[in-house]
Amino acid sequence: MKEPLREICFRHEEKVWHFFIDAENQLCCRSSPKEEKQWSETTVLQPNYGGRFVAALSNEGQIHLASTDRENRIWYHHLFQETWDSCTAAEILPSEEINDLSLT
Secondary structure, three states: OOOOOOEEEEEEOOEEEEEEEOOOOOEEEEEEEOOOOOOOOOEEEEOOEEEEEEEEEOOOOOEEEEEEEOOOEEEEEEEEOOEEEEEEEEEOOOOOOOOOOOOO
């Protein structure tokens, strides 16, 4: 089993996006202009974080994330016009463990 991801950064156009797990075990993000290195206020994407997340940058420059929560659901997060949209993508039976996620 892979070690869970704790943080990842994406550089796109003029911004750097930082996704991370905070001290309260929440999935969070913040951004900064590439040249200024001044982070925005942190946005909590998922307060009920379950231990796995993966992020991807599409060819069109769109940011996509998938993550798990403590109730064994898979969430999809998407940045659209500077606003994060989040929804439940799947609910896995409690007896099954989610070991890995991927976005294709």
